[in-house]
Amino acid sequence: MPGSVALAQLQPEPLVRQDLPGTGSAHWVWVNDVVFHHMVDGKAFLFDGDSGNILGMLSTGFGFGSVLVPGNRSVIISPETYFSRGTRGTRTDVVVLYDPRTLDPIGEIAIPAKRSSNMPMRATTALTDDDRFLLIYNFTPAQSVTVIDLPARKFVGEVDTPGCALVYPTGPRSFFSLCGDGTALAIQLDDAGGVIARERTPELFDAEQDPVTEKAVRDGNTWLFASFAGDIVAVQTVQGRTRTAARWSLTTAEERAQGWRPGGMQHLALHLTGRRLYSLMHQGGPDTHKDPGAEIWVYDLASRERTQRIVLEAPLTSIAVTGDERPLLFGIFIGAPQLRVFDARTGAALRTINEVGFTPTVLVSY
Amino acid sequence: MPNYDDVIERMTRSLAKTTVRRSLLRTLGSLLVGAAALPLLPVARGQSAGKESGDPASCDYWRYCAIDGFLCACCGGTVSVCPPGTEPAPVTWVGTCHNAADGHDYIVSYNDCCGKSSCGRCLCNRNEGDRPLYMPGKSNDYNWCVGSQANLPYHCTVSRIVGMVTE
Numbered sequence: 083m084p085g086s087v088a089l090a091q092l093q094p095e096p097l098v099r100q101d102l103p104g105t106g107s108a109h110w111v112w113v114n115d116v117v118f119h120h121m122v123d124g125k126a127f128l129f130d131g132d133s134g135n136i137l138g139m140l141s142t143g144f145g146f147g148s149v150l151v152p153g154n155r156s157v158i159i160s161p162e163t164y165f166s167r168g169t170r171g172t173r174t175d176v177v178v179l180y181d182p183r184t185l186d187p188i189g190e191i192a193i194p195a196k197r198s199s200n201m202p203m204r205a206t207t208a209l210t211d212d213d214r215f216l217l218i219y220n221f222t223p224a225q226s227v228t229v230i231d232l233p234a235r236k237f238v239g240e241v242d243t244p245g246c247a248l249v250y251p252t253g254p255r256s257f258f259s260l261c262g263d264g265t266a267l268a269i270q271l272d273d274a275g276g277v278i279a280r281e282r283t284p285e286l287f288d289a290e291q292d293p294v295t296e297k298a299v300r301d302g303n304t305w306l307f308a309s310f311a312g313d314i315v316a317v318q319t320v321q322g323r324t325r326t327a328a329r330w331s332l333t334t335a336e337e338r339a340q341g342w343r344p345g346g347m348q349h350l351a352l353h354l355t356g357r358r359l360y361s362l363m364h365q366g367g368p369d370t371h372k373d374p375g376a377e378i379w380v381y382d383l384a385s386r387e388r389t390q391r392i393v394l395e396a397p398l399t400s401i402a403v404t405g406d407e408r409p410l411l412f413g414i415f416i417g418a419p420q421l422r423v424f425d426a427r428t429g430a431a432l433r434t435i436n437e438v439g440f441t442p443t444v445l446v447s448y
Numbered sequence: 449m450p451n452y453d454d455v456i457e458r459m460t461r462s463l464a465k466t467t468v469r470r471s472l473l474r475t476l477g478s479l480l481v482g483a484a485a486l487p488l489l490p491v492a493r494g495q496s497a498g499k500e501s502g503d504p505a506s507c508d509y510w511r512y513c514a515i516d517g518f519l520c521a522c523c524g525g526t527v528s529v530c531p532p533g534t535e536p537a538p539v540t541w542v543g544t545c546h547n548a549a550d551g552h553d554y555i556v557s558y559n560d561c562c563g564k565s566s567c568g569r570c571l572c573n574r575n576e577g578d579r580p581l582y583m584p585g586k587s588n589d590y591n592w593c594v595g596s597q598a599n600l601p602y603h604c605t606v607s608r609i610v611g612m613v614t615e
Contacts, residue, residue, distance in 0.1 A: 119568045169601040199591035247582040260582040
């Protein structure tokens with residue numbers, strides 16, 4: 083018969099899905115996306131910085147912030163919000179636990195429907211140092227922190243933090259929140275997640291003259307904040323007391339006069355073992371603290387000297403560095419959905435990955 | 449879906465022109481804020497600007513000096529009125545903006561309009577006087593729809609004059 087086709091009998095390819103090759107690699111990175119134009123549909127994308135390949139994605143609900151990955155990589159943690167009718171109806175807040183290999187949701191922890199909806203930043207959610215308690219900043223606009231017992235998978239309480247925002251862990255049972263007057267509220271928890279001590283610290287910085295951004299990085303017992311003008315403010319917790327331990331400038335007087343200052347959404351990154359601090363920098367006047375960076379300046383933490391300037395081909399709003407001994411530096415720009423990968427030691431641009439979400443915000447490296 | 453090629457081109461071009469900051473900032477997406485307390489400034493409350501100039505559908509419009517979100521003037525509302533079917537959030541963040549048309553500074557309340565998905569038009573981010581999340585009343589990074597009957601779903605932001613700085 084004309085047109086007939088002879089078919090060889092082939093075994094059809096199997097219809098299967100694939101899991102991740104492992105529970106995490108030193109060079110994997112989560113790119114979190116609030117999807118600002120469609121906020122009901124938050125996403126988190128997982129990429130391999132070595133190959134540039136996407137590995138998978140999570141659907142993470144309304145007004146999404148960021149996933150968290152505990153030290154043992156046993157689970158991916160995602161605080162999420164849903165409405166029963168999409169953008170209407172009953173609000174439900176849950177912490178969703180995802181299997182790190184299959185990316186399937188494997189558990190949910192119901193929490194008060196108070197999770198702060200804000201421009202994503204890492205300090206809205208944190209784990210205590212032993213990964214026992216998950217802390218979530220609430221804004222209704224009353225301010226508080228939800229405490230979740232992660233192994234027990236249950237909400238255990240709420241800490242009122244009037245006048246103070248966000249969560250910065252300082253130990254297995256302690257954290258602080260930053261307050262509007264430049265102090266912090268330091269909280270101690272007991273083994274059940276209840277509050278056993280609260281201390282309002284002395285002033286840590288001048289919130290009126292030169293506030294610090296919320297986008298700090300942690301160096302052991304010290305949180306490194308950057309001020310709008312370009313000072314690093316080192317907030318240290320020793321024996322339960324949280325104080326400013328040091329203050330130093332990212333810029334020389336001449337550079338400051340030229341308008342160089344830090345800025346962006348996640349503008350600091352720290353390589354702990356290499357003792358290198360990375361800061362997104364741009365030239366701008368006052369009130370440019372969210373402007374994207376045109377360069378990354380690299381500092382040796384011991385000497386506080388700048389050791390390198392990485393001039394960027396395209397602006398970045400968020401950076402993160404991996405924790406291994408051959409670290410990668412990741413960068414994204416909320417206005418241009420590309421993931422850029424650099425050698426964190428040399429600053430060399432290694433690859434650019436296109437079509438990475440819509441309005442990517444926060445990077446979480448391993 | 450936004451045309452990201454245009455966004456990238458605009459961003460890159462803007463970065464090169466560091467003196468033209470606003471066109472860079474207007475496409476930076478982020479959320480919104482507001483708080484009931486006005487700053488501790490001598491203000492004449494409830495006044496409107498005497499003279500106005502500029503385009504309320506443009507991010508450069510003077511009232512938008514501390515806004516972060518979609519302009520309601522581009523979304524079926526006006527510079528100070530929420531679009532149909534949305535719920536105004538009464539709790540806001542405030543900015544102090546200079547009106548070049550009359551030479552005065554005004555207190556501007558940035559109220560979010562809520563209850564629908566993002567409008568998606570005229571995204572604008574300017575940060576004059578913006579402060580971090582630990583200073584909510586001056587922070588444009590919160591989603592202030594949280595204080596509305598509609599709860600979180602954010603649509604756009606209006607810029608209402610609530611006072612004039614008198615000194």
